Amino acid sequence: MKFVKKLQESILKYLDHNALCINNTFYTYKDFAVEISRIRNAISNTVDDDEKLIGLVTNDDIQTYASIIALWLEGKAYVPVNPSSPIERNHKIFELTETKYVLDSSVDSIYQEYSVISTLIDKDVSINLKDKKVDGNDIAYILFTSGTTGLPKGVPITFNNIEALVRAIDAEPEFNLLPSDRCLQMFELTFDFSVVTYLFPFLSGACIYTIPKGAIKYFYVFKLIKEQKLTVLTMVPSIINYLRPYFAEINAPDVRYCSFGGGALHSDIAKEWSDCLPNCKIFNYYGPTEFTVYSGFYPYHKENHQKSHNGIIAIGTPQKDTKYLVVDENNSEVQIGVTGELCLAGPQITPGYWKNEERNAKSFFIKNEDGKDIRYYKTGDLCFKDEDHDFLYVGRADFQVKIRGYRVELAEIEFHAKANAQKKVNMVALDIINNLGNAELGLAIESDPFDTSNIFDHMKAKMPDYMIPMHVQFVKEFPHSINGKINRKELKTYFDINELK
Incomplete structure (x- = not known):
């Protein structure tokens, strides 16, 4: 896969650059490469080639990030579980994916009923980042979101899906990470936004700054922006609500990019936040887990690009190779200006929910367009397209209630x-x-x-x-x-x- 090859090249090119800052400790790309190689060696010596889905306990440490890259180089997928989540839920995830092996950097793993591979390895190995040949349809990760039945809902994402995401972001002239960038990674690794906040910095030789588990997120973000002079921020909008009392103290001219997603961005607070970042380009991204993180964005500017509906900033237009379709309850396209459910199609779409045909039948449909069958995902988000072909967010279909x-x-x-x-x-x-x-x-x-x-x-x-x-x-x-x-x-x-x- 091209993105895996690019990861390998980036890590080797920037060996003397910082790759990670975790709890005030810096690790270089050479440190990272050594950890990847150690973990990869342990995987290849322990796990059969045909065993593709490997559990990963998402601790906040270099070994956990190295485990992801090691698995990809081996052509395997990670199935992440949060150590803070109820153990019963995590066991259910491993049960649903028939996971036999679990990578864990915990000193005493609580997953001993599986074959635990400790990633705390102190062994001399040669750096080995050569990637194995991978089928693009193979799974790269499975994330589990809340299910309406109480059972977690698995979303598999393939190597081809990630390749399409990287291709789409690379095609955007407005966004270009540099090896000198200092990037915020505030997300738990079981949340899909984490993928872009570690993947794109690693592809660019930049450094990511994580939030320690148990830290007060908004306060630690404030601290990192101020003390480490971060240049790239990727955030959920709710975080700036908590930072709002500190806006008068925030003047961050070093921030070049600030991306939002995972919730509605409101126009009033977006303008106030923009005042704190005088040299920053702000992007309001949109995209569900089922479509490999991002599907499109709106480039917000407090003076000349602030389109909104009911005070919520527009979600803009689809990115490269992605199609947006707004439909009625019969999955027929509605006219411009009419609210309907937003549906997505393109190479980033998941193959379908993990072992859940009933849910798949409700969430995906085929539409024949110009003689081709196009597969769409129904997002559950209500939107409309305006005369400029920008898409505006109205709300969740399940936030539309009858009174x-x-x-x-x-x-x-x-x-x-x-x-x-x-x-x-x-x-x-x-x-x-x-x-x-x-x-x-x-x-x-x-x-x-x-x-x-x-x-x-x-x-x-x-x-x-x-x-x-x-x-x-x-x-x-x-x-x-x-x-x-x-x-x-x-x-x-x-x-x-x-x-x-």
Whole structure:
């Protein structure tokens, strides 16, 4: 594979450059190459060639990152599990993938019922980064996301999928990493955004800076930007909500690129954040796990490129070789300006959910276009295409709720709630089932209690009465998933159902 060959060449070319900064310790590409070679040697001496799916415990250390590259050089896939996740869930992931071998840098691995390969290897080996011949349809990694049934949902991504992602990003003239770049890697390795935050720096000979497990993420990001003068930031939008109180202290002229994804980027905070990064290009990326991280982006600029809908920055246009299609409930394309479900097609699309034909039948469909059968993935995101052919995000299909028979976009409520608020804080609109089984609207506000009369006066002037939340709950700190997204399901539990009549 070209990207694997390029990784090999980059590591060997920049042996004296820093590759990783983990908990204030720097490791060079030579250190990295040695660890990769040691781990690769252990894999080749232990694992059969036909054993392709290898478990990986995602500790924050050089051995874990080296394990990923070692597996790819051997033509194998990593199946990552977070050591902080419930062990029962991790066992289920290994059970679903029939994993026999687990790479683990923990001193005492808790996965002894599998064949554990310790990656804490102190053995002299020659640097060996020569890649094995790989079938592009072979799996490079499988990530497991939350499933509606309670079972985790596996998303396999092939070497061809990653190759297409690298080709698409390389084709963008606006984005070009340098060996001198210092790049933020704030994501858990079980989250798909992590792939771009380690892969592209390694392909460019740049250095990645990780967040130690247990650290307060937003505070550590602030510290890295200030002390290490990071040049490339890849973030979920929620992180800057927590940095907002520190914006006056942040002046980061070294930052060249800041990419957002994994959630809605709001126009008000995007402008404030942009003021902190005077020399930075900001990209609002869009893409689900099922489409190999990124599928397209919108180049945001606070003065001349700030297109938004309901206060959410546009997601822009598809990248190289990717097709966007907005459809109705019959999978027929809707007209420009009409909201529908966004569907994606192209070489980055997953082969399908792991051993889940029922889910595959719901999430993928074939459409004949110009005599060719094109396979599309239904994202569950509601969007519309405007006259400039930019795509604008409306909300999740499952965030579109029915209140008293009316369709309501929760994102629209959030937009108007924030529009006239005296305090700049997180607000989330939720549909909550009352004790009669009917849906009512609630507004969760991440703050100590304050007077909300001006917020509700504004909402009543802008929206019909059925869209006005009936319940308000102040929450000191919103619950988040491990990937930094607000956990709406848990947030609903903060409302007292006994008060909902």
